[in-house]
Amino acid sequence: MTAAVADTHDDHGPAKGFTRWLFTTNHKDIGTLYLVLSLVMFFVGGAMALIIRSELMAPGLQFVHPEFFNQMTTVHALVMVFGAVMPAFVGLANWMIPMMIGAPDMALPRMNNWSFWILPVAFGMLISTLFMPGGAPASGWTMYPPLVLQTGDAFPFLIFSVHLLGLSSIMGAINIIVTILNMRAPEMWLLKMPMFVWTWLITAYLLIAVMPVLAGAVTMLLTDQFFGTSFFLAAGGGDPVMFQHIFWFFGHPEVYIMILPAFGVVSEIIPTFSRKPLFGHDSMVYAASAIAFLSFIVWAHHMFTVGMPLSGQLFFMFATMLIAVPTGVKIFNWVATMWRGAMTFETPMLFSLAFVFLFTIGGFSGLMLAIAPADIQYHDTYFVVAHFHYVLVPGSVFAIMAGAYYWLPKWTGYMYNETAGKLHFWLSTIFVNLTFFPMHFLGLAGMPRRIPDYSTQFADFNWMASVGAIGFGLSQLIFVYVLLTSKKGVEATDRVWEAPRGLEWTVPSPAPYHTFETPPKARVAQESFK
Amino acid sequence: MNIQMIRKSFLSLLGLIWVSGASADWALNMPRGITELSAETYDLHMMVFWWCVAIGIIVFGVMIVSLFKHRKAAGVQPASFSHSTTAEVIWTTIPCVILLLMAVPAAETMIKLEDSRNPDVSVVVTAYQWKWHYKYQDEGIEFYSSLALPSVKARFKESGIDPFSVENYLLEVDRPLVVPKGKKVRLLLTSKDVIHAWWVPELAIKRDAIPGIINEAWFRAEEAGTFRGQCAELCGKDHGYMPIVIEVVEPDAYQAWVDTRTDGSAQLAQMEARP
Numbered sequence: 001m002t003a004a005v006a007d008t009h010d011d012h013g014p015a016k017g018f019t020r021w022l023f024t025t026n027h028k029d030i031g032t033l034y035l036v037l038s039l040v041m042f043f044v045g046g047a048m049a050l051i052i053r054s055e056l057m058a059p060g061l062q063f064v065h066p067e068f069f070n071q072m073t074t075v076h077a078l079v080m081v082f083g084a085v086m087p088a089f090v091g092l093a094n095w096m097i098p099m100m101i102g103a104p105d106m107a108l109p110r111m112n113n114w115s116f117w118i119l120p121v122a123f124g125m126l127i128s129t130l131f132m133p134g135g136a137p138a139s140g141w142t143m144y145p146p147l148v149l150q151t152g153d154a155f156p157f158l159i160f161s162v163h164l165l166g167l168s169s170i171m172g173a174i175n176i177i178v179t180i181l182n183m184r185a186p187e188m189w190l191l192k193m194p195m196f197v198w199t200w201l202i203t204a205y206l207l208i209a210v211m212p213v214l215a216g217a218v219t220m221l222l223t224d225q226f227f228g229t230s231f232f233l234a235a236g237g238g239d240p241v242m243f244q245h246i247f248w249f250f251g252h253p254e255v256y257i258m259i260l261p262a263f264g265v266v267s268e269i270i271p272t273f274s275r276k277p278l279f280g281h282d283s284m285v286y287a288a289s290a291i292a293f294l295s296f297i298v299w300a301h302h303m304f305t306v307g308m309p310l311s312g313q314l315f316f317m318f319a320t321m322l323i324a325v326p327t328g329v330k331i332f333n334w335v336a337t338m339w340r341g342a343m344t345f346e347t348p349m350l351f352s353l354a355f356v357f358l359f360t361i362g363g364f365s366g367l368m369l370a371i372a373p374a375d376i377q378y379h380d381t382y383f384v385v386a387h388f389h390y391v392l393v394p395g396s397v398f399a400i401m402a403g404a405y406y407w408l409p410k411w412t413g414y415m416y417n418e419t420a421g422k423l424h425f426w427l428s429t430i431f432v433n434l435t436f437f438p439m440h441f442l443g444l445a446g447m448p449r450r451i452p453d454y455s456t457q458f459a460d461f462n463w464m465a466s467v468g469a470i471g472f473g474l475s476q477l478i479f480v481y482v483l484l485t486s487k488k489g490v491e492a493t494d495r496v497w498e499a500p501r502g503l504e505w506t507v508p509s510p511a512p513y514h515t516f517e518t519p520p521k522a523r524v525a526q527e528s529f530k
Numbered sequence: 531m532n533i534q535m536i537r538k539s540f541l542s543l544l545g546l547i548w549v550s551g552a553s554a555d556w557a558l559n560m561p562r563g564i565t566e567l568s569a570e571t572y573d574l575h576m577m578v579f580w581w582c583v584a585i586g587i588i589v590f591g592v593m594i595v596s597l598f599k600h601r602k603a604a605g606v607q608p609a610s611f612s613h614s615t616t617a618e619v620i621w622t623t624i625p626c627v628i629l630l631l632m633a634v635p636a637a638e639t640m641i642k643l644e645d646s647r648n649p650d651v652s653v654v655v656t657a658y659q660w661k662w663h664y665k666y667q668d669e670g671i672e673f674y675s676s677l678a679l680p681s682v683k684a685r686f687k688e689s690g691i692d693p694f695s696v697e698n699y700l701l702e703v704d705r706p707l708v709v710p711k712g713k714k715v716r717l718l719l720t721s722k723d724v725i726h727a728w729w730v731p732e733l734a735i736k737r738d739a740i741p742g743i744i745n746e747a748w749f750r751a752e753e754a755g756t757f758r759g760q761c762a763e764l765c766g767k768d769h770g771y772m773p774i775v776i777e778v779v780e781p782d783a784y785q786a787w788v789d790t791r792t793d794g795s796a797q798l799a800q801m802e803a804r805p
Contacts (some may be wrong), residue, residue, distance in 0.1 A: 059700075061686065067767040077757035140764045146741060147724040147766060234742020240725060241740060277600070277612040304736045305727055305762075310644045314637055323627045325622060333623045336592050340609035353597070360589065364582035372631065373567075373639040374575040376736050377560055380727060380762040403587040440545040445557035446731040448762045451770030453685060455701045456694050457557065 002364045014513055022117070025109035027094045032411075033116050034091030035404070039073045039480075041083030042397075046473050048076035054433075057466035059456050069452035070138035071130065074155035077141035081258065083123055083390065088400045089261040090172050093200050096407060097176060099504040099511060100184025100194050102520040107178040115171035122164035123315065129154035140450060142251070143218065145243050146233040149225050159222045166211040173207035176200055179295060185503070185519040191282055194502050198262030205258075206253045209296070210289050213251040217243060241306050248299035256295045259359075259391060260288055260397030262332055266352045266515030268502070269406050270334050274341030275499040280333045287326035287333075294323050304375045313372050320370040324363070331360055346497075347421030351402035354394055354429050362390030365440065380450075383443025389436045394429070401428070402480065408483075409492035413510030416489055420482045427475035561732050564753040564778065568734035570639045578632055585628075646748040649716030651709060657719070657726035657739035657761070660768035664707050667718075671791045677771050678702035685771060701758040706775035710784035711754050719745040724766060730759030731775055736761055751778040 014020045014029065024030060026100045051072050055063050064072070094112065098105055129136040134152010137143070143158070151158065163499070167503070180201050193201075220231040221243070230236025232243045263284075271278045275325040278284065300308060308316075334356050365387040369375050378384055401424075408416050438461035443449075447458045454462065492509040507515045562572045600606055652667040661676035677685075680701050684691035693699045709715045719728055721739040728747070729736040737747040759774040779787065 048773060058687075060684070060691075065687065065767075066770065070764070101770050138767070144725060144764075147764065150724070150766065161690075234740075239742070241743065276601070276610065277609040279611075280613045283613070283618050305741065307743065310641060313640055313644075317636060317640070318633055321633060321716065325625050328625045329618070329622060330725040331589060332617075335589060335596065336614075336617065338593065338596045338600060340611075341596075341600050341605075342608040343597065343600055353593075356593065357590065360586070364586065367582060368575065368578045371574055371578055371636045373571045373636060373643055373734075376643070377571055377575065377731060377734055379736055380729075380764075415785050428651045441558045443683070446759070448563070448642055448729070448760050448770075450764045451760075453700060453770050455695075458700050459694075461637060 019160035023113070025105075025113050027106045027109070027112065028411075028511065028513065030106075030112050030116050031091045031093075031095030034087045037116075037119055037123075038084050038088035038091055038400075039483075040057060041079050041087070042476070044080035044127070045076050045084055046476065048072045048079065050469060050473050052076065053469035055452055056454070056462050057430060058463065059451055059454055059459050064452070066452045067135060067138060070450065071136040072139075073450050074140055075130065075269050077125070078126060078137075080392075081141065081254070083119075085258045085273075085396050085400070086169065087119060089200075089203070089258075089396075090169075091402050092174055092178040092196075092261070092265065092400070092407070093172075093412065095440055096504060097179060097181070097197055097200060099507065099515055100189050100197050100502055101180060101183065102503050103179060103183035104514060104516050108175045111171050111376040112175050115168045115175065116335065118164050121162040122168070123158050125164075126161040128155050132157070142244075142247060143221065144247075145221060145224065145240050147156045148221060149233075155225060156222065159218045161458050162218045163215055166215045169207050170211045173211075174494045176204040177208070179491050180204075181402035185516070191285065192232050193266035194264075195278060195284055196261070196264035199260040199267075199288050202288050203257050204261045206257050206292055206295065210257075213246060214254075217250065218248040220246075232520060241303070244303050245300065248302045249296070251294070251302065252299040253295040255388075255391075256291055258396050260291070260455055262355070262359075263288060264398045265399045265403040265406075266334065266355050269348045269352040270337050270356075272347060272406075272497050272500045273352075274338050274343050276337060277501070278333070278342035279336035279339075280329075283329060285331055287329040290326040292322060294319060294326070296321065301370060301372075301375070304372050305379050305463065308335060313338040317370060317372040321367070324367050324370075327363055331356060331363070341494050344498075346405075347416075347418060348402045348406035348431055349424045350422065351398045351405065354425070355402065358394030358398070358429075359391055362387055362395055365390065380448055381443035382439040382447045382449055383387070385449050386436050386443060387477075389439070393436065398428070401425075404479075405482075406497075407504075408486055409496045410504060410509050410511055412486045413492055413508075414487050414489040415492050415496075416482050418485050420478055420485075424478040424482065427478065428472060431468045431471035431475055435465050435472055436468070438462075438464045438468075551681045563732045563734050564751050564757065565733055565749045566752065567639065567749070568732060570642070571734040574632075574636055574639060577635070581628060581632065624678055640645070646647055646746045647715050648714065649748060650713035652709065652716045652718060653709075655717050655719045655739060657721040657723075657728070657765070657772075658682075659723050659766050660761070660772040662703075662707075662728070662772065662774060666788075669788050669792060671788065673705050675703045675705045675707065675775070677773060678704050685764045698758065700771065701760070701773045701775070703773055706756070706777045708777045708779060708784060708787050709751060710781040711751055711778050713781065713784075714748060716746060716748045719747065726761050726765045726772070727761050727763035728759070728774060729762040730757055730776055732757040732759075733776070736762050754778045754780060 021029065021033060055069055132153040134154060136154050137151050137158045139148040139151060180197060223229040224231055224233055230238040232238045232240050234240060267278055267284060298316060300312060300322045301320040304313060368380055368389060405416060405421055442458055442461045447454055494508050495505045496509055503520055560572055561576055562569055611786060654665040654667060656663040661674050663674050665672035680696045681702055684696045686694055719737050719739040719744060721741045726739040727736055728739055733749045735747045735749055737745050755775050755778055761769055761772040
């Protein structure tokens with residue numbers, strides 16, 4: 001290819017107008033679409049969370065009826081898990097993985113387009129169930145039968161939207177695996193790949209392994225409801241507990257699907273702002289792989305109260321406790337990365353540091369939950385709500401925020417408003433703790449989850465949590481402000497930060513529409529990872 | 531006079547703090563409970579908690595020291611090390627040892643929790659949307675237990691009743707489960723519709739009531755009194771309104787209760803048992 005041809009190709013920019021986004025096969029455009037959808041869903045799910053917290057602010061029913069409250073908890077969870085957290089990581093993967101491994105685009109660009117555009121359809125359908133006779137699904141996002149079979153007209157729409165979400169995830173995962181395995185620049189050996197690429201490779205395998213399991217589980221619900229089968233119906237010889245086993249065989253790896261890419265993001269950011277290489281890169285890879293493997297053999301720790309045989313309970317208790325070891329390795333490695341570095345505290349670093357602190361707190365409550373006899377007390381209480389919100393909000397969501405601030409200058413070509421970013425960070429951190437820390441106490445004191453009203457002894461901490469939730473929700477508007485003003489700052493350099501590592505910092509800011517049409521020089525790839 | 535007044539007001543202030551401290555419910559921790567196994571569960575919970583605190587102090591401590599010492603603003607030059615096999619072996623091995631220390635007592639308690647052999651009293655607990663049904667297997671007593679009337683009146687939106695004015699709001703039932711103190715009580719749990727879970731924190735028992743399945747749980751209450759719990763598995767719109775109240779009484783009083791319920795009043799009990 002001559003230089004002249006390459007130049008004209010560089011000018012080949014995006015189409016104009018709406019069709020650009022509808023028909024795009026460009027990984028950067030699709031990444032943006034995913035991230036925008038994720039932000040919208042974050043606010044939709046957040047609004048539902050605020051309805052929940054407003055109702056729980058004081059004992060007695062003030063705003064909603066119990067049936068609507070249950071719809072809110074259910075749809076909030078589905079929207080946040082499948083609409084906010086997962087698409088955000090896929091968006092980051094779309095934007096960053098090709099640039100990190102020196103590839104021109106994702107391996108399967110048309111499928112990439114499709115796997116995104118399925119999502120708005122699926123969520124349109126899911127959210128439309130709120131307006132159907134019988135309301136939205138109200139059986140919790142875990143969809144346990146027989147309760148889920150009492151859903152009204154929304155039931156088949158729930159199943160179909162879960163199918164679509166799974167389809168999108170599987171296609172996205174295939175695309176990521178094929179891209180990573182086939183399109184790396186020369187000398188980008190597997191163990192030289194950045195941690196974000198590594199954690200996504202592992203995550204993508206998890207997705208392919210478990211999304212079909214979820215699809216199978218909900219299909220059985222569908223046939224139980226409409227086609228006379230009795231997979232989960234005791235009256236017909238079925239077993240309601242079997243659904244829980246199948247669901248959590250999907251559900252537990254799903255938990256790591258939502259946290260492994262977060263580990264990856266944080267593992268990119270901490271070295272940059274510590275001005276020191278990531279400590280124990282290879283052991284981080286092995287730890288992530290170990291977590292992924294263990295995620296397949298711990299599912300029944302969600303079910304210590306269903307009446308499993310003693311041997312089963314002991315096995316799942318021991319296996320669950322083991323997860324603490326590779327997770328600990330990761331946390332120790334991040335701390336060792338900071339140790340004797342020269343740290344600065346820009347917004348991405350602040351979010352990453354809060355991630356390490358607060359995810360660890362979520363990890364501690366996770367270890368407590370692993371202890372089966374104690375779990376019997378914690379199970380289905382606010383202690384569990386506190387636990388998984390600690391790993392998902394100051395865990396996954398903070399990592400997404402950190403990644404967004406970290407790569408935003410690379411995407412837009414301008415530095416974001418650092419003061420607003422820091423304000424966003426501090427308010428988010430204060431309010432997230434005010435929201436979720438008291439929930440530990442509520443759960444231990446005996447408040448079950450998923451109840452619209454509670455005994456007066458729980459009033460004080462619930463009030464605190466509600467105040468925190470409102471504060472957290474409002475703080476996120478600062479992030480919108482940062483995004484809206486993201487092109488008003490000073491122009492970003494190619495490297496953006498003082499000491500970042502990785503190929504994405506060798507291309508201009510903003511990254512051109514097409515990057516790495518010829519593979520980057522091996523030497524560059526090597527140097528970036530020394 | 532002044533001194534006396536000051537002392538008086540100080541004492542009353544102290545009293546005020548004491549009273550408000552006692553009436554405000556800032557319960558932070560799990561109850562220790564009233565059975566041997568609830569105490570063991572509590573001890574396990576506290577053991578793991580203190581391990582977490584210890585690990586947290588070390589990890590967060592190192593991190594905080596690093597945040598203050600190893601910052602660019604302090605003028606430090608970054609080191610360039612990126613691995614240490616010794617360190618990694620140490621921080622993989624030590625957690626394994628700690629886990630082993632936790633796993634052994636946890637397994638011991640778990641084994642005891644599952645041993646429901648030779649009960650003195652057996653009660654079949656059947657869950658409905660949204661109430662409980664208790665049937666004493668050998669005594670021939672059965673009745674439904676649902677949310678007590680004062681709470682029922684107050685629970686609705688715009689009921690105009692302040693929940694704080696209702697005693698044991700949402701945690702009171704019309705007919706509690708009565709069990710003898712010091713006797714091994716076995717619960718056989720099942721459900722007639724969806725999955726529920728029978729939970730009384732003071733007994734450290736939470737067991738799902740599942741249609742088509744009979745689950746077992748047991749306890750031996752060492753203390754008399756009234757203890758409260760709730761359904762713990764989402765079971766539909768009134769999931770928050772099916773509390774559990776259990777009265778632990780002396781064996782004599784229990785026998786007297788059984789006698790009044792069965793003696794000549796079997797028909798009355800039957801009538802009461804209707805929903």
